[in-house]
Amino acid sequence: MIxxxxxxxxxxxxxxxxxxxxxxxxxxAKKFNLNPSxxxxxxxxxxGKTFGEIRREIRINKGKDLLEKNPMLLxxxxxxxxxxxxxxxxxxxxxxxxxxxxxxxxxxHFFSQ
Numbered sequence: 637m638i639x640x641x642x643x644x645x646x647x648x649x650x651x652x653x654x655x656x657x658x659x660x661x662x663x664x665a666k667k668f669n670l671n672p673s674x675x676x677x678x679x680x681x682x683x684g685k686t687f688g689e690i691r692r693e694i695r696i697n698k699g700k701d702l703l704e705k706n707p708m709l710l711x712x713x714x715x716x717x718x719x720x721x722x723x724x725x726x727x728x729x730x731x732x733x734x735x736x737x738x739x740x741x742x743x744x745h746f747f748s749q
Contacts, residue, residue, distance in 0.1 A: 645682045648675075652687075653694050658719035661687045695719055696733055699726060703743040711739045 651667060652659060664687070665672040679687050695718040702714045715726040730739055737745070 641682060645679070648679065649683075649690065652691055658695075659691075692729065695726075696729055699730060699739075700734070700742065703739055704746045707743060707746075714739070 648664070648668065651664060659667075661672050661676060665675040668675065670678070676687050679685070679690065683690065685693075698718045699714050702709055702717065706714075711727065712723045715721075715723040718726070720726040727739055730742065731737060734742055
């Protein structure tokens, strides 16, 4: 049986994921009727990660998924869809998390095989 804390954390994580990582801590706190500071503490205490780290992971994973499945999408379009206004920032984060591969190299890896 799943306990109340686990259930609530899963609900919060699903909400972040369903927004493709574009929700703010303040918006998320409002949705769950919690104080943003408390929500931040609660997330970190129960996941070991900050809200920002979780949101970043979700955005990058969504971006990688879009790169893998939609070869015609531009990096600018993907960046915007996952909540980054600056495509350069998305490129930098993807490189850090994908063995130094730029979005174009990462995408070409899937479609050159």
